[in-house]
Amino acid sequence: MPDDAFAAATAAIIAAGQRMDRFGWVPATAGNISVRLLDGTVAITRSGGHKGFLGEAGVIRVDLDGLPLHAGDRPSAETGLHCGIYRRFPAAGAVLHGHSVAVTVLSRTSGDAILLEGFELLKAFPGLPTHDGAIALPVLDNDQDIPRLQRAVESRWDALAEVPPGYLIRGHGIYVWGADMPAALMRLEALEFMLACELEKRRAA
Amino acid sequence: MPDDAFAAATAAIIAAGQRMDRFGWVPATAGNISVRLLDGTVAITRSGGHKGFLGEAGVIRVDLDGLPLHAGDRPSAETGLHCGIYRRFPAAGAVLHGHSVAVTVLSRTSGDAILLEGFELLKAFPGLPTHDGAIALPVLDNDQDIPRLQRAVESRWDALAEVPPGYLIRGHGIYVWGADMPAALMRLEALEFMLACELEKRRAA
Amino acid sequence: MPDDAFAAATAAIIAAGQRMDRFGWVPATAGNISVRLLDGTVAITRSGGHKGFLGEAGVIRVDLDGLPLHAGDRPSAETGLHCGIYRRFPAAGAVLHGHSVAVTVLSRTSGDAILLEGFELLKAFPGLPTHDGAIALPVLDNDQDIPRLQRAVESRWDALAEVPPGYLIRGHGIYVWGADMPAALMRLEALEFMLACELEKRRAA
Amino acid sequence: MPDDAFAAATAAIIAAGQRMDRFGWVPATAGNISVRLLDGTVAITRSGGHKGFLGEAGVIRVDLDGLPLHAGDRPSAETGLHCGIYRRFPAAGAVLHGHSVAVTVLSRTSGDAILLEGFELLKAFPGLPTHDGAIALPVLDNDQDIPRLQRAVESRWDALAEVPPGYLIRGHGIYVWGADMPAALMRLEALEFMLACELEKRRAA
Numbered sequence: 001m002p003d004d005a006f007a008a009a010t011a012a013i014i015a016a017g018q019r020m021d022r023f024g025w026v027p028a029t030a031g032n033i034s035v036r037l038l039d040g041t042v043a044i045t046r047s048g049g050h051k052g053f054l055g056e057a058g059v060i061r062v063d064l065d066g067l068p069l070h071a072g073d074r075p076s077a078e079t080g081l082h083c084g085i086y087r088r089f090p091a092a093g094a095v096l097h098g099h100s101v102a103v104t105v106l107s108r109t110s111g112d113a114i115l116l117e118g119f120e121l122l123k124a125f126p127g128l129p130t131h132d133g134a135i136a137l138p139v140l141d142n143d144q145d146i147p148r149l150q151r152a153v154e155s156r157w158d159a160l161a162e163v164p165p166g167y168l169i170r171g172h173g174i175y176v177w178g179a180d181m182p183a184a185l186m187r188l189e190a191l192e193f194m195l196a197c198e199l200e201k202r203r204a205a
Numbered sequence: 206m207p208d209d210a211f212a213a214a215t216a217a218i219i220a221a222g223q224r225m226d227r228f229g230w231v232p233a234t235a236g237n238i239s240v241r242l243l244d245g246t247v248a249i250t251r252s253g254g255h256k257g258f259l260g261e262a263g264v265i266r267v268d269l270d271g272l273p274l275h276a277g278d279r280p281s282a283e284t285g286l287h288c289g290i291y292r293r294f295p296a297a298g299a300v301l302h303g304h305s306v307a308v309t310v311l312s313r314t315s316g317d318a319i320l321l322e323g324f325e326l327l328k329a330f331p332g333l334p335t336h337d338g339a340i341a342l343p344v345l346d347n348d349q350d351i352p353r354l355q356r357a358v359e360s361r362w363d364a365l366a367e368v369p370p371g372y373l374i375r376g377h378g379i380y381v382w383g384a385d386m387p388a389a390l391m392r393l394e395a396l397e398f399m400l401a402c403e404l405e406k407r408r409a410a
Numbered sequence: 411m412p413d414d415a416f417a418a419a420t421a422a423i424i425a426a427g428q429r430m431d432r433f434g435w436v437p438a439t440a441g442n443i444s445v446r447l448l449d450g451t452v453a454i455t456r457s458g459g460h461k462g463f464l465g466e467a468g469v470i471r472v473d474l475d476g477l478p479l480h481a482g483d484r485p486s487a488e489t490g491l492h493c494g495i496y497r498r499f500p501a502a503g504a505v506l507h508g509h510s511v512a513v514t515v516l517s518r519t520s521g522d523a524i525l526l527e528g529f530e531l532l533k534a535f536p537g538l539p540t541h542d543g544a545i546a547l548p549v550l551d552n553d554q555d556i557p558r559l560q561r562a563v564e565s566r567w568d569a570l571a572e573v574p575p576g577y578l579i580r581g582h583g584i585y586v587w588g589a590d591m592p593a594a595l596m597r598l599e600a601l602e603f604m605l606a607c608e609l610e611k612r613r614a615a
Numbered sequence: 616m617p618d619d620a621f622a623a624a625t626a627a628i629i630a631a632g633q634r635m636d637r638f639g640w641v642p643a644t645a646g647n648i649s650v651r652l653l654d655g656t657v658a659i660t661r662s663g664g665h666k667g668f669l670g671e672a673g674v675i676r677v678d679l680d681g682l683p684l685h686a687g688d689r690p691s692a693e694t695g696l697h698c699g700i701y702r703r704f705p706a707a708g709a710v711l712h713g714h715s716v717a718v719t720v721l722s723r724t725s726g727d728a729i730l731l732e733g734f735e736l737l738k739a740f741p742g743l744p745t746h747d748g749a750i751a752l753p754v755l756d757n758d759q760d761i762p763r764l765q766r767a768v769e770s771r772w773d774a775l776a777e778v779p780p781g782y783l784i785r786g787h788g789i790y791v792w793g794a795d796m797p798a799a800l801m802r803l804e805a806l807e808f809m810l811a812c813e814l815e816k817r818r819a820a
Binding site: 024027028029030050099101104105108109142169170171172173199203 | 638733734735736739797800801802804805807808811812815816818
């Protein structure tokens with residue numbers, strides 16, 4: 001695998017971080033971003049640092065178990081959640097994790113799923129050719145023990161007939177994936193938009 | 206018709222998409238934008254893709270029935286709604302379709318119209334020289350069958366003494382038109398502003 | 411008076427329009443902006459057009475009665491409100507008029523004044539050296555007859571022991587002035603901030 | 616101490632002011648920003664002026680008692696609060712003070728502290744390795760007598776087993792500090808994010 005692929009993935013991650021920052025979805029050190037390379041390794045943001053101001057040094061390379069390819073690189077603990085998505089879904093090529101106000105507030109006041117229905121933007125999701133469908137977006141309890149959290153995520157996936165390409169962690173943030181970075185970003189925007197509408201609906205009620 | 210006109214229309218569409226993105230009105234693949242050319246054909250955004258990051262390849266040319274002039278171009282299904290506006294209103298030179306949170310939430314909690322009154326910005330609309338007038342902005346039910354949706358829009362128009370230059374589709378978005386792109390953008394901003402005020406009023410109530 | 415002064419005033423007006431647009435305070439054709447020149451004439455935005463995209467041609471020159479110095483220039487009707495401020499307050503060097511959601515919504519749900527108290531930012535206003543003071547921001551009913559509206563504004567001023575450097579027009583917008591453009595912009599930002607807090611307070615109540 | 620250090624601190628302060636302005640946290644003349652230099656002196660924004668448009672002339676140098684090193688420089692009254700933080704916390708290298716709508720509204724409706732708990736972003740704070748912890752963010756009454764306000768702040772600190780790196784002044788703003796400017800900015804973003812969530816929670820309740 002030539003370094004060109006890693007450089008291109010890094011550029012896509014830097015640009016995604018800037019856009020997520022513009023929307024306020026990566027406050028402080030929040031969030032992390034990754035791209036799967038053709039050789040099966042993963043380019044992912046390093047632990048710490050602001051995701052709106054990433055430089056090339058802010059992206060490292062790990063294998064599918066989250067182990068760094070270069071000794072001394074320190075992956076974020078949440079690298080395990082990215083790798084869990086890549087291992088389970090061969091079609092996943094990019095993963096985004098952000099913290100928005102809507103995600104944080106709604107995940108804290110919801111049960112184990114948030115139902116999104118009646119939105120035109122649902123057409124952006126697999127198995128939902130029309131706006132008449134619905135997505136039950138899983139909400140998991142937060143846990144600093146990432147392997148245990150990943151096991152909880154997998155149990156939830158096992159119980160679903162169709163797994164939506166995203167889930168929330170309560171009081172923490174959202175994970176979304178797609179075939180590549182543009183697809184992942186568009187799904188993130190679609191989910192954040194629908195969650196912003198849900199929050200607004202609860203206010204006005 | 207020289208290609209210059211299509212190039213100018215494309216540039217106007219790209220700039221409009223960037224501005225709509227700045228306001229959060231074209232999340233994910235939402236929205237579409239068109240300009241009528243002097244020869245009666247229409248420059249319109251291609252199906253899919255993010256409207257905040259359009260390139261020249263993102264705009265295609267269709268006739269007033271929505272058929273692409275260049276074989277192989279795939280128009281968005283909603284091209285039919287743009288063409289319906291151009292066929293009905295000879296003065297319409299540009300059409301904008303966006304999804305804002307205010308439009309989405311209000312269209313889902315409203316009946317078949319939203320009454321806007323008492324706003325200075327109503328002066329921007331035809332037949333309303335002062336702020337004392339009012340607009341009943343039509344709200345149509347969403348429908349993935351675009352020809353059927355277009356027929357419902359036309360029935361609504363037929364029943365109105367004066368047709369306001371915009372309508373909402375429930376849970377989906379807004380359509381607005383004007384004599385040219387600046388006029389259409391200003392009407393979109395005026396309507397989005399008044400709808401944002403309406404949403405705020407319902408919150409504070 | 412050299413043209414340099416008019417050119418400098420025009421540049422200040424263009425920059426102010428861009429900043430007001432960034433905050434969403436000049437949607438569509440809303441708002442207008444002026445600067446008083448040393449010779450007593452006024453540089454002011456022309457009628458119509460978007461205030462976030464002003465060019466040099468978007469600014470004209472009028473006398474203190476609002477009459478254009480160059481035949482054929484069409485001042486906005488609201489030029490009369492700017493001139494009324496300059497005639498009454500010799501220290502006023504710049505006037506800003508904008509439409510924010512907070513101003514529009516609060517002016518429609520308030521009586522003839524909005525009381526601002528307990529804000530540190532009140533220190534930015536004359537006669538209020540500390541945050542313990544208060545401002546009763548006048549709210550006038552909207553009126554398309556601008557001379558009559560200006561007379562109503564003057565009657566209100568006549569009745570006040572101290573005139574705050576700003577007032578609201580119901581459902582329409584805010585007028586604010588200062589010694590020069592930076593001062594006027596800072597007062598506008600201070601008032602918009604306090605009104606945004608008031609709106610938020612009413613929501614959360 | 617070479618002037619290079621002061622120039623670098625000034626550049627960091629200018630950039631921080633621009634970012635705070637982007638979020639609307641330094642309206643009008645609100646806010647002030649400082650960096651501690653290695654020689655123990657402090658680079659801090661001058662009194663007055665907009666913190667989103669700082670130039671090099673907008674930053675002055677004071678000692679730890681807030682006295683200007685260059686005669687004629689006029690420090691802001693609130694310089695005393697910055698110096699109070701630097702005197703008490705040897706590890707503090709940068710201090711940010713801003714006014715957001717969330718801070719202003721919440722500080723006015725809260726008692727003498729705001730409890731933040733259950734947020735992933737709490738991990739950004741000292742002594743809180745996990746999201747299971749909580750911060751009781753002190754809220755002080757506003758006071759134009761800055762030495763007296765600083766004594767009130769110190770009394771509050773004296774009473775706390777662990778002092779969180781930030782506090783609110785009622786109806787006024789927030790003070791936050793960190794080891795350097797990036798650390799201080801990230802803590803400010805983390806606190807503003809959590810306060811925005813708290814405000815949203817109260818709305819939706």
